[in-house]
Amino acid sequence: MDTFAVLKISASALDAQKKRMNVIASNMANVHSTRTEEGGPYRRKDVVFSSVLMEQNPAPLEGVRIVDIATDNSPMKTVFDPGHPDADKEGFVTMPNVNVIEEMVNMMMALRAYEASVSVFNISKTMFMKTLEIGRQ
């Protein structure tokens, strides 16, 4: 039994949520990117979380990790903007499939999950400190 497994679980959650926040930031930053290294406009990215068993005994304790950063294949947005350098013959520009509102909602969810994990970490720490106080004074 790993005494500090609970701290590792919180740390794994903090790490996963932070990486998710990076992906969201990249989506938000590229909301108008019509050119990428792979060619074509930017495609929205999303993280895939998976639980990972950290300890089996005496109870299953599961942390979390990011197993994949998936590309969103939903259709791109087309905007009429004849003056844009990447506009086609009819004057339409293919814009990334990033929805700013959706990204904002995801960002808030990541933030809440991060905050919850920080509280868990602090509660665990308080519990450890209390345990060390047994038999003092």
Added chain:
Amino acid sequence: MDSFRSLEQLIRYTNIRHGILASNIANADTPNYKAKDINFKLALDNELLLTTTSDKHMNNAGNNSTNEVIIKEADNWEDKNNVEIDMEVAKMTENAMLFQAGISLLQSKIKMYKSALRR
């Protein structure tokens, strides 16, 4: 010395439950993850066996369930995850308070023994 043992059990079970609740919160956004909990009350009853001096006394025989992990069944969201993060944080706070109560009681118990030994 019995109360030492029961307090030890209380601290141990709240500690285990804390780990389970931490897993739930860590996996609040993991697809297909199901919230877990431990049948804390039964587990505790099992350890706090009443000492009986007669068959007619109340006892908790027959209460043999061990610390079983309960997996929540209901699906709330499309991603098959059923963790309600606010509920989990509330449970964790309650659990941590119980843990601290156990520690405080243990401390005052030790204090009592110490002052008895000093006389």
